[in-house]
Amino acid sequence: VAEVLRAKDRHWDNVITSTEDTLRQLQMVAKVSGAVSDRLSRQYREAVFWGGLGLGVPALVAAKVLNDKWTGSRWIPAAFWAFYGGMSYGIARLLRAYCSQFERLQVADLDTYFEEAYAWYFIHVDAEDLRVRWATVRPRVASILKAAAVSLAPLPRVYEWEIKRIDECLEKDIWYLRLLAKLLRGGADGAPEVNGEKGGTSAADSSP
Numbered sequence: 001v002a003e004v005l006r007a008k009d010r011h012w013d014n015v016i017t018s019t020e021d022t023l024r025q026l027q028m029v030a031k032v033s034g035a036v037s038d039r040l041s042r043q044y045r046e047a048v049f050w051g052g053l054g055l056g057v058p059a060l061v062a063a064k065v066l067n068d069k070w071t072g073s074r075w076i077p078a079a080f081w082a083f084y085g086g087m088s089y090g091i092a093r094l095l096r097a098y099c100s101q102f103e104r105l106q107v108a109d110l111d112t113y114f115e116e117a118y119a120w121y122f123i124h125v126d127a128e129d130l131r132v133r134w135a136t137v138r139p140r141v142a143s144i145l146k147a148a149a150v151s152l153a154p155l156p157r158v159y160e161w162e163i164k165r166i167d168e169c170l171e172k173d174i175w176y177l178r179l180l181a182k183l184l185r186g187g188a189d190g191a192p193e194v195n196g197e198k199g200g201t202s203a204a205d206s207s208p
Helices: 007-069 075-108 110-117 119-124 128-147 160-184
Strands: none
Touching (some): 007 110, 007 128, 007 160, 075 128, 110 119, 110 128
16 A cells, blocks of 8 residues: 555656666667668768779770770760660669668678677676667667668768767766655655755755
């Protein structure tokens, strides 16, 4: 009966805990999806560079030879360029298929990106809670990436400074919200100190 009567007092604690968990999940989604997007962007740039180089250099050489030195029938250059255009189209389709296949492989290998993004925590601290959270977040990350069906490379990413703001919110704002919730419960006497003073007189007195 006492626990039931305390349910209203525990409400804000539950809300704050839910908010903290949501922020940590958002942070994980941003880190992993951003790492995948960066890897795909590099792969796309490499494919475009080498494909353009492989098609552009022969085209320049052929243009110089056919325009400056060719003295034979005029239909041969036209046939060559028609053939070259068809070959370029085929190579472009092949590169697109290669990039799409590479993209699917990265989405299927999200665990590797998670391990790399949180490698420091696995080395220096016990990070089993991260693995538990990842089990919840992984389907969401996969859904987000699969929803961008055309290409993941231009997928908007969350920048590092924005992720650091999430860290700051988790370290400072969540703590402050828990302090306010404790004050609302009437536990002012046991509230932590803020700037060297006991929190508990009012929320304004304890604000950072």
